[in-house]
Amino acid sequence: MSDLSVNVCGVNFKNPIIPASGVFGYGREYEELFPLSALGGIATKGTTITRRNGNPSPRIAETPSGMLNSVGLQNPGIDKFIDTELPNLLKKNTVILANIAGSTIDECVKIAEKLSSTDVHMIELNISCPNVKQGGAAFGTCPETAGEITRKVKNVLPDKPLVVKLSPNVTNITDIAKSVEAGGADAVSLINTVLGMRIDINTGRPILKNNVGGMSGPAVFPLAVRMVWQTANAVKIPVIGMGGVSSGKDAIEMMMAGASAIQVGAAIFTDPFAPIKIIQEMNDFLDTKKIKSISDIIGSVKPW
Amino acid sequence: MSDLSVNVCGVNFKNPIIPASGVFGYGREYEELFPLSALGGIATKGTTITRRNGNPSPRIAETPSGMLNSVGLQNPGIDKFIDTELPNLLKKNTVILANIAGSTIDECVKIAEKLSSTDVHMIELNISCPNVKQGGAAFGTCPETAGEITRKVKNVLPDKPLVVKLSPNVTNITDIAKSVEAGGADAVSLINTVLGMRIDINTGRPILKNNVGGMSGPAVFPLAVRMVWQTANAVKIPVIGMGGVSSGKDAIEMMMAGASAIQVGAAIFTDPFAPIKIIQEMNDFLDTKKIKSISDIIGSVKPW
Amino acid sequence: MKYTQGKYIIKNKSAIAKNTYSYTVRCPEVADIAQPGQFAHIRVDGFTLRRPVSICEIDKKCGTIRIVFEIRGNGTEELSKLNEGSLIDMLAPLGHGFTLNSKFKKVILIGGGIGTPPMLSLAQYYGEKSVAITGFRGAGSVILQEDFKNSGAENIVCTDDGSYGIHGFVTQPFGDILKKGGIDAVYACGPMPMLKKISEMSKENNIANCEISLEERMGCGIGACLVCACKTKKNDEEYFAHVCKEGPVFNAEEVIW
Amino acid sequence: MKYTQGKYIIKNKSAIAKNTYSYTVRCPEVADIAQPGQFAHIRVDGFTLRRPVSICEIDKKCGTIRIVFEIRGNGTEELSKLNEGSLIDMLAPLGHGFTLNSKFKKVILIGGGIGTPPMLSLAQYYGEKSVAITGFRGAGSVILQEDFKNSGAENIVCTDDGSYGIHGFVTQPFGDILKKGGIDAVYACGPMPMLKKISEMSKENNIANCEISLEERMGCGIGACLVCACKTKKNDEEYFAHVCKEGPVFNAEEVIW
């Protein structure tokens, strides 16, 4: 039994595996299958200042080794989240990352303010949602804006670790990461989804009602590993890696690339037990290789 | 039997299917399997001013529904291409796109000059190779540089259609496309490969000796469709689409998104007959749907 | 909601129409709690997303459920390649099924095409108290007729081209029976235009219990990802319900068409 | 170069060691033209890239070839699931094989581990004129010994742990035979350190014909994509050769270690 615990900007995770924002809701449904305390943490569904209905359906499409989604941040709004979901989650003996998004900087700041007085463990600021018209990805693709929003949000969160979630739909991920680091982020997480499109050739119409959507799943894994590696080498703050992780081996690979913890998204749709299996497989790998602590492999890749 | 012919900036293709640059060499090896005249066209291996040995091996890795390569533009140099490969290719009764790349703008101009007096049908200027240190992707990720290099190359190619090949590793593909259009490009082609990385967790080293490489194959298809769609809606010049096409249905989908012709890369590794099968499947689709000409479906997608 | 995930043995496979397959799967823990109208979310090798398929029959005694599906795309095609003895990976039973009421005296079950299978478990519940009206394109796609007969339900079949049973749509015999009155509930599953028409006719005839089963593309299948949204009314307010959890069965009054 | 692509029937499958399988494939057009040292580029369902596997035996009369492979990763694992009667998709025969010379009087064939299979077709060509030296980790991974015996070759086996045959590396008996002299050619396939050592020893002993088979990750497999580059010397100049076309067999003198 190896030591799977990791520390990400001061927060202790019993293991590095965190269901990603948006696929896991607030955990209620998965509790039927396994105890949430088995997880390193949980990233909750992206929350906005007020309730959002999201985009019209269909909101999902299958792609080779992956999927597209265009949910568009459907959520009950921050007040309801804090009142009805968060208290329950905080009882689950796992790290809670509250994922938030806003269509203006002000909105993001307001949401963060509301969370600052709660007991939530970390805030994950999504500046990279490709599925909403305003804000979302727009924030995440310009280094200056990304830095500014980080600074203003961190301002109201002096005592809470702020993780900023980055978009892969950019020319230079390290520019954004550095700017966010300079803005005061305590960690970055990446990647959010890759903007994609599918067309139903029988109807001649896009499969998603939103026309385009965010690609995730194993297909994006090599892109995510590359971006995690580049980012981990560019900033000093920890990187939470995600994008296509579906096995313990994938998680190990992404941690070798520089991730301090791992989020798991689409893989949970394929197999709802994926996070649990990944934890087990990571443990097996470490045991076989006689590595005592998972922390030893973070960023351990030796480039040629 | 439907009409599969397409016209791309004045050049007639008997069908829209073109093996992509880099996977097909100069066609010699595939001639053993089928006559090159069955193809709409052939994009030749990227050629530089002088001979290049490329990157060290391993140069390829498997990924979920795709692959990474880091060949790094190994080629015999433009003079040898013109002397020994081009004359042979021009006898094959198919459209020849000479794919070229340079590490400086000057180099690109010199190569184009040399080709301007040949009978090659089109020049495909690669400003998006992720596998070379200088030039390559650097040109393709900045709208200004992309426009400038296009202008200078087009200058020496007044009588030859110039296709500029774009990188997907950018925040905004339409900015680059518009800039290249303004620079005088007769068409754009996209996407080149998506920068990715894989690590061998048993050795802790990147699988590719170049550390990172270009991802292609079905995994990137939704990303490519999205970029083709955005680009076709942003420019007036034709778009040659590619990225993950591996069936007639995929080709139809990408043409609906706005592509006037299709290049096929990684799919040829999986099945060397892929281009021939794709042509047949496109024909079958049109027949079933009673569509007379493939041109009718170009850009026909109706967004929601 | 209680459900489970597992790999279960296919006890029986049969091709029951062109491109249409029936699997009987041994899964006692699922059969034990499954309700008519619920579905199984099935993993198919090589695909990221699971495929939702309705539960067609529930045999608690044998510990089996039955599913019936048509090949529509790559996923169902791959699914159809499983054989007797193969394992099928299911997340089940999912969703909110039909409201069953043992006091109902007469109910109508309407299935259109591949929407027919979930009606069978209702026919088996209501037996002689039910009239099953099923509609298909043509004789070649008619399915489950023996089973409906065995259930004790009165059995009416229509085909669009008249090649089997009544020539025409299910709405025709449905209208005739409605006129006679005495209907406690209407249950339906099938294409949207059919469901819409049935809902309207039920409303006109003041049927309080008209329940319909909807389809939407799904991610998680259990209510966590909010992918399967469908516009509904709740207390006259617009409300994005989720087909996988609040559905797939909705009261027809709730649906916004 | 002549080759073809097709789906061919597996006539015989056998597990010949732990995780090691042998397939005999009926493909007359391939068998007809195949040469020892050439390989087949095999498509595996669910993977983008084909897997290169050496041709182990060529039976022109029966129109079959044989391949022997070990499970190393996901692709070979999937490949190992094919059964007798299944179709295997091969692009073959590919590459530049071993130089055969009927005038040679004595040749040494050296196979290390899963590099052993291509040596068998050489043993069958040279028969009693050849000495086959094969080396394995331990008794559990020893393969093809019956076949080498039947070929008429003199047969020497080594294992790293001494659990079968001679305790030690193939270079030991190789050195002994070299000393006796009279060797016209050395052919080898196996891990790089072994090949390097054999090349050096051959050079020291002035063996002009030392041919070794190299491995490199491949794309097309036929010389078009330039993926499988390997540094060689040609007329004393550095030259990027391509393992799939100019190799996999190279004269040891050409290789840059």
Ligand SMILES: Cc1cc2nc3c(=O)[nH]c(=O)nc-3n(C[C@H](O)[C@H](O)[C@H](O)COP(=O)(O)OP(=O)(O)OC[C@H]3O[C@@H](n4cnc5c(N)ncnc54)[C@H](O)[C@@H]3O)c2cc1C
């Ligand atoms: C609650 C529910 C119950 C169903 N019960 C049955 C049944 O009993 N028998 C049956 O034959 N079919 C049933 N369906 C429809 C069935 O889910 C689809 O035909 C199937 O998912 C198509 O998958 P594919 O891979 O063949 O098609 P593809 O088009 O290749 O699928 C691509 C993606 O779209 C989704 N998709 C495509 N069509 C539908 C659809 N109509 N509904 C939901 N998702 C879709 C797929 O699940 C997959 O994620 C049901 C659908 C739902 C929502």
Ligand SMILES: Cc1cc2nc3c(=O)[nH]c(=O)nc-3n(C[C@H](O)[C@H](O)[C@H](O)COP(=O)(O)OP(=O)(O)OC[C@H]3O[C@@H](n4cnc5c(N)ncnc54)[C@H](O)[C@@H]3O)c2cc1C
């Ligand atoms: C000319 C040639 C002949 C060969 N002959 C045999 C043989 O007769 N028997 C046998 O068991 N093996 C042979 N190999 C090695 C065999 O190709 C690899 O073991 C196999 O490709 C591994 O695939 P995988 O999916 O199991 O491993 P993975 O590591 O999952 O494969 C990932 C990718 O790397 C490539 N790869 C991994 N290892 C190698 C390797 N050693 N050489 C080339 N590509 C590799 C794979 O082809 C694939 O593209 C030969 C290789 C070459 C180049």
Ligand SMILES: Cc1cc2nc3c(=O)[nH]c(=O)nc-3n(C[C@H](O)[C@H](O)[C@H](O)COP(=O)(O)O)c2cc1C
């Ligand atoms: C259905 C769905 C909904 C998502 N919603 C959110 C969200 O609300 N906020 C967010 O930051 N990311 C969201 N994501 C992105 C994921 O958190 C994750 O970044 C992405 O899916 C890549 O990981 P994966 O490949 O493991 O799925 C969503 C992804 C999916 C598939």
Ligand SMILES: Cc1cc2nc3c(=O)[nH]c(=O)nc-3n(C[C@H](O)[C@H](O)[C@H](O)COP(=O)(O)O)c2cc1C
């Ligand atoms: C092995 C390999 C070599 C390539 N070499 C070149 C090249 O020399 N010039 C170029 O413009 N693109 C090159 N490409 C990119 C392809 O032409 C194409 O843009 C990309 O592979 C996406 O298409 P696909 O998904 O169908 O492979 C290469 C791709 C591969 C796989």
Ligand code: FES
């Ligand atoms: S499919 Fe996830 S909420 Fe319905």
Ligand code: FES
């Ligand atoms: S694998 Fe393509 S050239 Fe060798």
